[in-house]
Amino acid sequence: MSILTRRSLIRSSVGAIAAGTLARPYIANAQAKTIEVWWVQGFVPEEDAAFNDFAAQYEKQSGDKLNYSIIPFAPMRQKIISAITSGVVPDLIYATPPEVVPNAAWEGQLVDVTDVVETQKSKMLPMAAASAYCYNNVEKRRSYYGVPFEGSVVPFHIWGSLVEKAGFKVSDIPDTWDPFIDFFKPVAKKLQEQGMRHTYATAFVVSTIGNDPTNTFQQFMIAYGGENIVTKDGKFNGKDPQVREGVVKAVERLSSLFKEGYIPPSSINWNDADDNNAFHSKLCVMDFDGTLSTELAMLHKQHEEYLHEVVTMPPPKHNDGKQMASQFGVNYMMIPKGAKNVEGAKSMAKYMIEPEINAKYLKGGLGRWLPIYPDLVKNDSWWTDPKQDIHRPPYVEQAFNRPVLPFYFIYTPAWAQVRTEHPFNVAMHDITSGGMKSTDAVDKAFKRIEEIFTKYEIKA
Amino acid sequence: MADSASVLPSGRALLGPAGAAQRGRWRGLRGHLQGSEYAWAVAFCVPYIFVFFAFVVYPVAFGIWMGSDASLYTTLFSDPIYKETVVNTALFLGVAINLKLFLALLLSGFFMRPGWWTKALLMIFVLPWAVPALPTYISIHWMLNGEFGLLNNMLYDLFNITAPDWLTSRWTSLGSAMVTHIWKWLPFWTVILLAGRMAIPTEIRDAAKVDGATGLRCFIHVSFPLLANLYLICTLLSTIFSLGDFNSVYFVTGGGPADSTHVLATLGIRYAFDLAQPRLGVAAVISALPLLIPLVIILMRKFRTSQVQL
Numbered sequence: 001m002s003i004l005t006r007r008s009l010i011r012s013s014v015g016a017i018a019a020g021t022l023a024r025p026y027i028a029n030a031q032a033k034t035i036e037v038w039w040v041q042g043f044v045p046e047e048d049a050a051f052n053d054f055a056a057q058y059e060k061q062s063g064d065k066l067n068y069s070i071i072p073f074a075p076m077r078q079k080i081i082s083a084i085t086s087g088v089v090p091d092l093i094y095a096t097p098p099e100v101v102p103n104a105a106w107e108g109q110l111v112d113v114t115d116v117v118e119t120q121k122s123k124m125l126p127m128a129a130a131s132a133y134c135y136n137n138v139e140k141r142r143s144y145y146g147v148p149f150e151g152s153v154v155p156f157h158i159w160g161s162l163v164e165k166a167g168f169k170v171s172d173i174p175d176t177w178d179p180f181i182d183f184f185k186p187v188a189k190k191l192q193e194q195g196m197r198h199t200y201a202t203a204f205v206v207s208t209i210g211n212d213p214t215n216t217f218q219q220f221m222i223a224y225g226g227e228n229i230v231t232k233d234g235k236f237n238g239k240d241p242q243v244r245e246g247v248v249k250a251v252e253r254l255s256s257l258f259k260e261g262y263i264p265p266s267s268i269n270w271n272d273a274d275d276n277n278a279f280h281s282k283l284c285v286m287d288f289d290g291t292l293s294t295e296l297a298m299l300h301k302q303h304e305e306y307l308h309e310v311v312t313m314p315p316p317k318h319n320d321g322k323q324m325a326s327q328f329g330v331n332y333m334m335i336p337k338g339a340k341n342v343e344g345a346k347s348m349a350k351y352m353i354e355p356e357i358n359a360k361y362l363k364g365g366l367g368r369w370l371p372i373y374p375d376l377v378k379n380d381s382w383w384t385d386p387k388q389d390i391h392r393p394p395y396v397e398q399a400f401n402r403p404v405l406p407f408y409f410i411y412t413p414a415w416a417q418v419r420t421e422h423p424f425n426v427a428m429h430d431i432t433s434g435g436m437k438s439t440d441a442v443d444k445a446f447k448r449i450e451e452i453f454t455k456y457e458i459k460a
Numbered sequence: 461m462a463d464s465a466s467v468l469p470s471g472r473a474l475l476g477p478a479g480a481a482q483r484g485r486w487r488g489l490r491g492h493l494q495g496s497e498y499a500w501a502v503a504f505c506v507p508y509i510f511v512f513f514a515f516v517v518y519p520v521a522f523g524i525w526m527g528s529d530a531s532l533y534t535t536l537f538s539d540p541i542y543k544e545t546v547v548n549t550a551l552f553l554g555v556a557i558n559l560k561l562f563l564a565l566l567l568s569g570f571f572m573r574p575g576w577w578t579k580a581l582l583m584i585f586v587l588p589w590a591v592p593a594l595p596t597y598i599s600i601h602w603m604l605n606g607e608f609g610l611l612n613n614m615l616y617d618l619f620n621i622t623a624p625d626w627l628t629s630r631w632t633s634l635g636s637a638m639v640t641h642i643w644k645w646l647p648f649w650t651v652i653l654l655a656g657r658m659a660i661p662t663e664i665r666d667a668a669k670v671d672g673a674t675g676l677r678c679f680i681h682v683s684f685p686l687l688a689n690l691y692l693i694c695t696l697l698s699t700i701f702s703l704g705d706f707n708s709v710y711f712v713t714g715g716g717p718a719d720s721t722h723v724l725a726t727l728g729i730r731y732a733f734d735l736a737q738p739r740l741g742v743a744a745v746i747s748a749l750p751l752l753i754p755l756v757i758i759l760m761r762k763f764r765t766s767q768v769q770l
Contacts, residue, residue, distance in 0.1 A: 429718030
């Protein structure tokens with residue numbers, strides 16, 4: 001046995017470090033054709049299977065190797081932020097929540113993907129392409145930093161069987177906003193009288209966690225005329241009297257529904273999946289939740305109820321009878337700066353947005369997410385024929401045949417922070433628990449929003 | 461051939477006075493280790509030093525670097541939720557920790573009683589501490605649910621009482637997190653104080669009894685002075701641990717309703733991952749240092765105390 005001396009120890013250590021350093025480029029070269037991808041897990045197994053199929057098809061077609069992880073959406077957000085902060089990033093990421101794209105673009109943390117988007121831009125919904133055109137505050141310019149590839153709207157989900165059990169008919173549901181919401185109040189009362197002590201009219205999420213509270217509030221705000229709360233050049237428009245009135249009415253309406261017991265009290269702490277769970281367990285007669293995830297989660301375990309008891313419905317008209325706009329959300333793929341295989345990531349993204357490939361992927365996921373190519377929907381009865389599926393046609397109708405608005409964070413990342421801070425839901429809490437006047441609660445929310453907007457001054 | 465020792469000058473003479481002093485320092489570092497023994501000692505230390513730098517020094521330095529921008533603190537102090545969080549953290553530490561340690565002090569006296577049944581009860585009592593934390597916190601969250609939670613449904617079914625929705629107001633929600641924290645950690649601190657009580661020689665108590673000090677008088681004049689230093693150390697340690705306690709708040713209240721029950725540890729995570737502002741999250745946690753550092757200094761000083769005046 002040789003004797004270990006200080007010199008021999010140092011010599012061995014330096015040798016080991018040198019060997020590791022020299023060996024690394026060969027390892028990197030061996031992986032040059034591998035694309036590391038983080039993808040989001042679906043609500044139903046078919047969504048993940050659709051991505052597995054897509055990956056196999058891409059590998060076969062390109063010769064590249066996809067090293068992909070399918071991650072649940074809640075931890076995915078944390079992984080994305082940790083990766084971008086530390087600089088240890090994959091090549092391609094399914095951006096969730098989507099506002100991570102304008103946020104990271106603002107910080108100059110994303111690769112410009114204009115060349116990818118341009119390949120299909122002419123066929124996309126103009127809103128889908130526009131929503132990926134984000135501001136980079138490092139380079140002081142806008143460009144495409146996300147590759148849009150699927151969309152969604154937020155429909156109502158209604159237990160038709162509970163409506164009938166309460167002695168009403170689904171066809172009785174009014175088609176204007178306030179009467180529509182109020183319709184479910186007596187339904188819940190009747191059900192409670194029949195012994196369903198914990199059945200509520202709605203599953204509106206009034207918490208300060210996740211996407212659903214903001215989506216719900218914004219639909220109420222749109223219903224009461226506050227849709228122009230953010231201008232297209234990214235300015236907060238709270239001084240507009242119509243916007244302010246719309247916000248005050250929306251806050252008052254949701255607060256009243258909560259205080260009067262038409263929303264489950266626990267909704268104040270719900271996360272994004274909790275209203276789905278509440279709906280599935282018939283805690284609520286009606287829910288307002290993005291995509292068809294509510295229905296599709298019932299496809300296997302509650303199949304009869306999926307087919308015959310649940311109704312999907314677009315938002316009703318405004319109180320004055322005018323058609324109401326919905327918000328159309330877009331999901332993106334993004335390439336973080338520091339990705340080792342940018343060209344490979346762009347190649348996969350280009351393949352994903354080829355309309356035929358994209359259609360196959362989305363149909364494989366049972367249509368939870370919508371195409372961003374109107375022609376794909378118009379020319380394929382799979383999306384529109386109620387005989388093939390009872391829930392897809394109203395969802396498609398809402399997205400493609402009714403007015404739609406983009407999510408406001410496409411104009412400014414300030415709204416991404418507003419979405420996550422939920423100042424309007426804090427305002428509701430100030431009213432319901434703090435006894436604050438609704439106008440004062442909204443003023444407090446507006447003050448906070450103005451503070452947030454001052455941090456995001458767009459100069460282009 | 462001449463003896464080398466007689467030809468060559470000694471090492472001390474070759475190095476001169478400064479060299480000799482340096483060599484003396486080396487010897488001090490080496491202790492009594494000779495030749496390859498020293499190299500082996502270094503070899504065994506290298507992994508620990510690497511781990512220490514990689515997983516202690518680097519993350520702490522990176523965290524301090526992330527939170528070093530002064531503008532972060534301006535943003536932090538302008539956030540109304542941060543102000544509420546500071547109040548919640550102070551309440552959590554001031555009320556929950558002191559109540560927990562006081563109850564632990566009382567219960568440690570109870571578990572000193574002789575008899576097999578107190579030993580059996582102690583075994584059951586330590587269960588909350590022994591079971592995994594997260595499933596129990598999540599269970600408590602669901603038990604407190606207003607609509608289908610176990611607690612409210614039991615109260616309604618057994619006594620026809622409609623109980624409040626525990627997690628929908630700030631104070632009942634924060635109270636629930638505190639009670640959960642106490643329930644989880646009370647057994648641990650009770651056992652620590654019980655060990656402290658058991659270390660008090662019985663002769664001291666017997667002598668006090670001869671002098672007529674029994675019951676409460678014996679506790680006030682004998683047991684408590686002997687336990688006081690341990691009690692204070694436990695309180696300081698528990699405060700330091702609980703300043704970073706994320707689980708009992710996050711999994712019971714989620715920081716809700718409306719972000720009104722956050723403590724600094726949960727708020728840091730909210731900033732970092734919900735708001736995608738990791739630097740602000742680190743700043744929120746760093747803002748606890750003005751409280752944490754004095755606590756650690758006091759704790760270190762308390763460890764020096766070696767005498768008790770009865």
